[in-house]
Each structure stands twice: as structure tokens, then as C-alpha cells.
Amino acid sequence: MARQPLLLSVFLLAIPSALGRIYGGINNLPLVEYDFIVVGGGTAGPVVANRLTENPQLNVLVVEAGPSHEGVLVTEVPGLMLQVQSSGYDWNYTTIPQSTMNQRILRYPRGFILGGCSSHNSMFWSRGSSDDWNRWASVSKDSSWSWKNVFPFMIKNERWTTPADQHDQTGEFDPSVHGFHGSIGVSTAGYPTKIDSRVLQTTQELEEFPFLSDYNGGRPIGLSWYQGNVDHGVRSTAATAYFAPEFLNRPNLHVLVNTKVTRVLPTAQKTNVFRTVELGNDNRTLRQLTARKEVILSAGAINTPHILLHSGIGDANELQNLGVPLLHSLPSVGKNMTDQPYVSLVWTVNSTAPPINGTAALEEWNKTHTGPFTMSPTASNHIAFLRLPNDSSIFQTNLDPAAGTNTPHMELTPLDNGGLFQTSNGSFVSMGITFLTPTSRGSVSITSSDPFDPPRIDPNLLASEFDIFTFRETVKASQRFFAAPAWNDYVIAPFQPPANATSDEDLDAYLRGSAIASSHGSGTCAMSTQDAPYGVVNPDLRVKGIEGLRIVDASIMPFVPAGHTQVPVYVIAEKAAHMIKAAWNLV
Numbered sequence: 001m002a003r004q005p006l007l008l009s010v011f012l013l014a015i016p017s018a019l020g021r022i023y024g025g026i027n028n029l030p031l032v033e034y035d036f037i038v039v040g041g042g043t044a045g046p047v048v049a050n051r052l053t054e055n056p057q058l059n060v061l062v063v064e065a066g067p068s069h070e071g072v073l074v075t076e077v078p079g080l081m082l083q084v085q086s087s088g089y090d091w092n093y094t095t096i097p098q099s100t101m102n103q104r105i106l107r108y109p110r111g112f113i114l115g116g117c118s119s120h121n122s123m124f125w126s127r128g129s130s131d132d133w134n135r136w137a138s139v140s141k142d143s144s145w146s147w148k149n150v151f152p153f154m155i156k157n158e159r160w161t162t163p164a165d166q167h168d169q170t171g172e173f174d175p176s177v178h179g180f181h182g183s184i185g186v187s188t189a190g191y192p193t194k195i196d197s198r199v200l201q202t203t204q205e206l207e208e209f210p211f212l213s214d215y216n217g218g219r220p221i222g223l224s225w226y227q228g229n230v231d232h233g234v235r236s237t238a239a240t241a242y243f244a245p246e247f248l249n250r251p252n253l254h255v256l257v258n259t260k261v262t263r264v265l266p267t268a269q270k271t272n273v274f275r276t277v278e279l280g281n282d283n284r285t286l287r288q289l290t291a292r293k294e295v296i297l298s299a300g301a302i303n304t305p306h307i308l309l310h311s312g313i314g315d316a317n318e319l320q321n322l323g324v325p326l327l328h329s330l331p332s333v334g335k336n337m338t339d340q341p342y343v344s345l346v347w348t349v350n351s352t353a354p355p356i357n358g359t360a361a362l363e364e365w366n367k368t369h370t371g372p373f374t375m376s377p378t379a380s381n382h383i384a385f386l387r388l389p390n391d392s393s394i395f396q397t398n399l400d401p402a403a404g405t406n407t408p409h410m411e412l413t414p415l416d417n418g419g420l421f422q423t424s425n426g427s428f429v430s431m432g433i434t435f436l437t438p439t440s441r442g443s444v445s446i447t448s449s450d451p452f453d454p455p456r457i458d459p460n461l462l463a464s465e466f467d468i469f470t471f472r473e474t475v476k477a478s479q480r481f482f483a484a485p486a487w488n489d490y491v492i493a494p495f496q497p498p499a500n501a502t503s504d505e506d507l508d509a510y511l512r513g514s515a516i517a518s519s520h521g522s523g524t525c526a527m528s529t530q531d532a533p534y535g536v537v538n539p540d541l542r543v544k545g546i547e548g549l550r551i552v553d554a555s556i557m558p559f560v561p562a563g564h565t566q567v568p569v570y571v572i573a574e575k576a577a578h579m580i581k582a583a584w585n586l587v
């Protein structure tokens with residue numbers, strides 16, 4: 001995320017879809033019976049559809065509300081990340097006024113295109129800590145979710161590549177923990193910035209920021225080189241990778257775009273079998289389709305609970321009040337929404353370097369897939385993950401919500417904003433900070449019985465003492481970072497928050513007044529043990545008490561990992577496909 005998008009002229013290249021089986025509307029869809037219907041062609045959906053159609057006996061339909069990704073240049077150029085969100089490829093959601101954030105209404109971006117959020121996110125590639133996965137295994141009482149046991153899916157999903165500028169990556173990552181033959185292209189940063197050497201020098205000057213060779217090895221504590229889903233300068237997404245032409249050409253894979261799933265329906269009256277989906281568009285429902293085997297909900301942490309609630313699957317009282325007939329009571333649907341607050345801290349710097357010229361950067365990218373636009377404007381060349389010190393005063397009153405001692409509480413991303421974000425009258429460096437282990441929980445709910453109405457999104461950020469304390473500590477850590485000798489002749493003064501914001505109260509006011517959601521929404525259809533009195537899915541991701549319906553997306557996360565969420569979503573999806581094949585004896 002970022003504070004100030006640079007205005008660029010966007011070249012929207014619309015090439016009509018010539019490849020594969022992407023159908024533009026319901027009327028174009030051939031009359032085929034589908035074994036599986038996947039709802040949402042976002043990050044998780046394409047993975048599930050790709051893996052299931054490896055078996056030529058299975059017909060799979062993916063239904064995506066947004067358009068095809070093919071030929072959409074803004075999704076391919078990492079440097080145009082912010083433009084994707086304002087080019088019609090987003091759901092345009094906002095949160096309810098956040099009482100903990102000065103009553104501000106926050107944007108809540110969600111990809112509205114094949115590839116979903118993977119088509120417009122910041123491309124940070126992070127797995128979380130080993131503890132995060134081991135905690136999932138522990139709360140689900142299913143050891144197949146442990147770090148050790150999901151590791152093969154991380155490898156299966158990942159295809160480590162050379163960075164855009166072809167520089168030698170030796171020492172910038174640990175090859176022993178990466179996959180080189182998987183689907184998503186991943187590399188270190190492909191364009192050097194003028195602060196890189198100072199950032200690395202800081203790791204030698206401050207014990208608090210030790211250099212770590214790779215933050216994806218299970219213990220992300222320290223400062224490492226960035227890893228991003230950028231493949232030779234081009235954004236690598238669930239759509240470009242798992243819906244590559246060779247897969248779309250499979251005769252058993254069908255992708256329907258520009259079509260919403262409004263509800264899931266019982267497949268026979270008075271049963272708990274939900275294998276039927278209702279499709280629609282432009283505020284009208286149009287058709288129903290029934291899967292022979294299963295419906296897989298992969299509509300994401302906001303829209304999966306939205307679909308369930310409109311289908312009458314949720315909290316009985318809440319649905320009754322809205323006139324939605326209750327078909328299956330599951331009070332946890334939409335509850336426990338978790339997200340991580342993010343804010344940008346800015347300092348003025350001693351630099352006369354000209355700002356990056358967006359037109360020239362796009363021309364360079366177009367010619368050779370190199371240059372500053374091989375990076376998202378919000379991605380930094382380095383990432384520091386830190387834990388609160390053991391003797392932190394907050395632990396006198398609060399238990400540590402982190403999953404274990406391999407798990408960071410905070411993330412700091414130093415950005416050379418004197419480049420892309422340089423304004424006409426100053427040069428800046430910034431620190432993007434994310435608070436990773438929130439104790440606050442929010443919710444996703446509905447406000448009417450009309451499935452075309454948008455959901456009510458309440459991430460409820462910074463609602464606890466632990467959360468604001470730790471976020472404030474992240475500001476202080478950032479201040480110490482830029483106070484290191486490495487920055488002596490470079491960083492001039494704080495700009496945002498200003499130098500006179502010195503007390504804890506001043507910092508809190510800045511955080512509550514400026515922070516946004518990182519769009520790592522999760523937990524709204526959480527996985528729990530088979531017999532738990534709460535939760536929405538069992539450890540095999542089947543919806544509790546229902547047959548024929550599974551959830552495979554960020555909503556099933558019982559706790560948000562201490563990092564970014566797309567790798568965990570890929571892991572969930574690869575693992576789910578494996579479990580589904582096993583359940584139907586299709587391996």
C-alpha cells in the first residue's frame with residue numbers, strides 16, 4: 001500500500017481473448033455437466049481448477065465475477081499496481097466507519113478479475129513462520145497443516161527465477177528452502193535503489209536488525225532481501241500461472257467470466273446437500289447449475305461469507321432480522337475477521353536525484369521488462385521482521401498472541417520513496433510498517449436479503465491495547481532504524497508523522513488517523529476441529545454439517561500468519577486440491 005500514487009497515463013491494452021476456454025457470459029457456456037464448480041477465479045480458485053483438471057475424466061467450471069486477465073497490461077506491470085485498483089478491476093469495497101480509526105472509512109481493495117487479488121497485490125512473497133502453520137495444525141488437531149507437512153505444497157507452488165535485472169542472487173536467498181519447478185515465478189528485487197547499501201549497512205550497525213539470509217525458511221526474524229512473485233519483470237499471478245494457455249486448452253477446464261454466484265442452494269429439498277449454485281449479473285439472477293461432486297467456494301475472505309449468508313447459512317438471529325430464511329445454522333460465518341494495519345512513515349532526505357519518470361519507466365518495461373516498473377511501488381527491496389523484546393512492558397498484562405518465538409510481531413519495509421513517490425518539493429525515504437499479530441477481530445456481514453448489495457466490512461483494526469502498543473513500537477523501531485549511522489548524511493528530519501509528534505499519544509493519533517488495512521483479510525470462515533462449537537469448516541475444508549460444499553481461500557485461516565497472505569492461500573489451495581482428489585479416489 002502507499003500514500004501517494006504518482007499519476008501515470010495508463011495504456012490499457014485490450015486484446016480479445018483468443019486462447020483457451022474462457023467464456024464471456026452464461027449464454028456462451030456449453031451445456032456440460034460439471035463434476036466441480038469453483039466459485040471465484042481469484043488466487044485460490046485457479047489452483048484448485050488446474051489441479052483437478054489434471055485428471056481428464058473430471059469436468060471443472062470456474063465462475064468468476066470479473067473479466068478475463070488476458071491482455072490486461074496493468075496487471076502485468078508490477079509498477080502499475082495502484083492503477084489496477086482504479087481501472088475497473090476491483091470490487092470498490094469500503095469498510096464501515098472505524099471507531100478505532102477516527103471514524104474513517106477505509107478502502108478495502110479486492111481483485112475483480114481472473115487472478116483476484118494476486119492480479120493487483122503488492123507481490124510480497126512470504127510464507128509466515130513455522131509456528132504459524134504449527135498453530136493451524138494444533139487448533140485443527142490435524143497435523144497435515146503443520147509447517148513440515150505443508151512445505152511440499154510451498155515447493156510445488158513456487159518456481160524460483162532470476163530477477164528482472166539478471167543480477168547474481170547469491171547470498172540474497174537460501175536456495176535450500178525454495179522450489180524451482182513449481183507454478184508461480186518468484187525472484188528477489190529486480191531493480192536496485194539508492195538506499196540498498198545503507199539498509200544493509202544498518203544491519204551491521206544495529207543489533208536489533210540482524211541480516212537474515214531468507215525470511216521464508218520458517219523463522220522470519222531479521223532483515224532480508226525482498227522476494228516477490230515477479231517472473232523476469234512480469235507479475236506472476238494465479239491466472240497467468242495456473243490458467244496459462246496450456247491449461248486453458250484442456251477440454252475439461254471451463255472458465256466463465258463476468259458472472260456472479262449469488263447463492264449456493266440445497267440440491268434437493270430439505271437436505272443438507274449444497275451442490276447447486278445460482279448465477280447472475282447486473283442485479284438479476286439468471287440460471288442455476290448443479291455440480292456432480294462438489295461446489296468449491298473460493299470467493300475470498302469477504303465474498304465467501306457474503307455468499308454463505310445470503311444462502312441462509314450463518315447466524316440464525318442475524319439472518320432472521322434481514323428476512324433471509326435460515327437453511328443451516330453456523331454462527332461463525334463472517335466472524336473473527338482479522339487484518340493487519342499498515343501505515344507509511346516518511347522522512348525528508350538529502351538527495352537531489354530526480355524522481356522516476358513514469359512514462360520512461362513504462363517504456364523501458366515494455367521494451368525489455370526491466371527497470372523500476374519491475375517492482376510494485378509499495379514493495380521495498382528489503383523487509384525486516386521483528387519481535388517485541390521479551391521484557392516488553394506489554395507482556396505484564398497481555399499474553400503474546402504470536403504463534404511462537406519464531407514469529408515476528410512487526411514488519412518494516414524501507415522504501416526509496418525519493419524515487420517513485422518524490423513530490424515536486426522534496427525527496428523522501430519511507431518505512432512501510434505492518435503490525436502482524438493482531439488480537440482485534442472484526443466481521444463481514446450482510447445488510448439486506450439482496451445478494452447484489454455489497455457486504456458490510458468491519459476489520460475493527462487497532463481495537464486492543466496490545467495492538468496499538470505494538471504498532472506504536474513499530475514506529476519507534478523505524479525511528480531507531482533511520483537513526484543508525486548509515487543514514488547520517490542522508491535522512492534529514494521526520495516528515496510524517498512530523499518531528500513534534502513525540503509522545504505516545506501523538507504517535508497513536510498518527511496511527512489512528514493514517515493507518516489503513518493491509519488487505520490481508522482472513523478468518524471469516526475459519527477452520528476448526530470437527531467437534532468444535534465454533535468455526536465454519538473442518539480440517540478437510542468441508543463446511544460443517546453440509547455435504548458437497550468446501551471453502552478454499554483466505555477465509556479458512558484460523559489465525560492470520562505473521563506475514564503476507566498470498567503464499568498461505570496458494571498452500572491452502574494446493575493442499576485442498578490434494579485432499580479433494582484423495583477424497584474422491586482421483587489421485
Ligand SMILES: Cc1cc2nc3c(=O)[nH]c(=O)nc-3n(C[C@H](O)[C@H](O)[C@H](O)COP(=O)(O)OP(=O)(O)OC[C@H]3O[C@@H](n4cnc5c(N)ncnc54)[C@H](O)[C@@H]3O)c2cc1C
Pocket residue numbers: 001039040041042043044045063064065066109110111112113114115116117118120121122123124125126259260261262298299300301303304307518519520521552553554555564565566567569
Ligand atoms: C491491494 C492488496 C495488496 C496485497 N498485497 C499483498 C502482498 O504484497 N503479498 C501477499 O502475500 N498478499 C497480499 N495481499 C493479500 C493477498 O493477495 C490475498 O490474501 C489473496 O490473494 C486472497 O486470495 P483468495 O483466493 O482468498 O481471494 P481473491 O484473490 O480475492 O479471489 C476471490 C475471487 O473470487 C471472485 N468472486 C468474489 N465473489 C464472487 C462471486 N459472488 N461470484 C463469482 N466470483 C466471485 C473475485 O472477483 C476474485 O477473483 C494483498 C491484497 C490486496 C487487495
Ligand SMILES: *[C@@H]1O[C@H](CO)[C@@H](O)[C@H](O)[C@H]1NC(C)=O
Pocket residue numbers: 086087088089090091092112
Ligand atoms: C468499480 O468502479 C469502477 C470505476 O468506477 C468500475 O469500472 C467497476 O466496474 C467497479 N467494480 C465493480 C465490481 O462494480
Ligand SMILES: *[C@@H]1O[C@H](CO)[C@@H](O)[C@H](O)[C@H]1NC(C)=O
Pocket residue numbers: 282283452
Ligand atoms: C444494481 O442495483 C444498484 C442498487 O439498486 C444500482 O446502484 C446499480 O446501478 C445496479 N446495477 C446494474 C448493473 O443495474
Ligand SMILES: *[C@@H]1O[C@H](CO)[C@@H](O)[C@H](O)[C@H]1NC(C)=O
Pocket residue numbers: 331332335336534535
Ligand atoms: C473466534 O475465534 C476464537 C478462537 O480464536 C473462538 O474461540 C471463537 O469462538 C470464535 N468466534 C466465533 C464467533 O466464531
Ligand SMILES: *[C@@H]1O[C@H](CO)[C@@H](O)[C@H](O)[C@H]1NC(C)=O
Pocket residue numbers: 357358359360363
Ligand atoms: C519522461 O520520459 C519521457 C519519455 O522518455 C520524456 O518524453 C519526458 O520528457 C520525460 N519527462 C521528464 C519530466 O523528464
Ligand SMILES: *[C@@H]1O[C@H](CO)[C@@H](O)[C@H](O)[C@H]1NC(C)=O
Pocket residue numbers: 011362363366367
Ligand atoms: C509496447 O511496445 C509495442 C511495440 O513493441 C507498442 O506497440 C506498444 O504501444 C507499446 N506499449 C507501451 C505501453 O508502451
Ligand SMILES: *[C@@H]1O[C@H](CO)[C@@H](O)[C@H](O)[C@H]1NC(C)=O
Pocket residue numbers: 390405
Ligand atoms: C525470549 O524468550 C524465548 C522463550 O522463552 C526464548 O526462547 C528466547 O531466547 C528469549 N529471547 C531473548 C532475546 O532473550
Ligand SMILES: *[C@@H]1O[C@H](CO)[C@@H](O)[C@H](O)[C@H]1NC(C)=O
Pocket residue numbers: 348425426427
Ligand atoms: C511540500 O509542499 C507542501 C504543500 O505546499 C507542504 O505541505 C510540505 O511541507 C512541503 N514539503 C517539504 C519537504 O517542504
Ligand SMILES: *[C@@H]1O[C@H](CO)[C@@H](O)[C@H](O)[C@H]1NC(C)=O
Pocket residue numbers: 350488489490
Ligand atoms: C548531503 O549529502 C552530501 C553528499 O552527497 C554531503 O556532503 C552533505 O553533508 C549532506 N548534507 C547533510 C545535511 O547531511
Ligand SMILES: *[C@@H]1O[C@H](CO)[C@@H](O)[C@H](O)[C@H]1NC(C)=O
Pocket residue numbers: 498500501502506
Ligand atoms: C506539530 O506542529 C504543527 C504545525 O505547527 C501543529 O499543527 C501540530 O498540532 C503539532 N503537533 C503536535 C503533536 O504537537
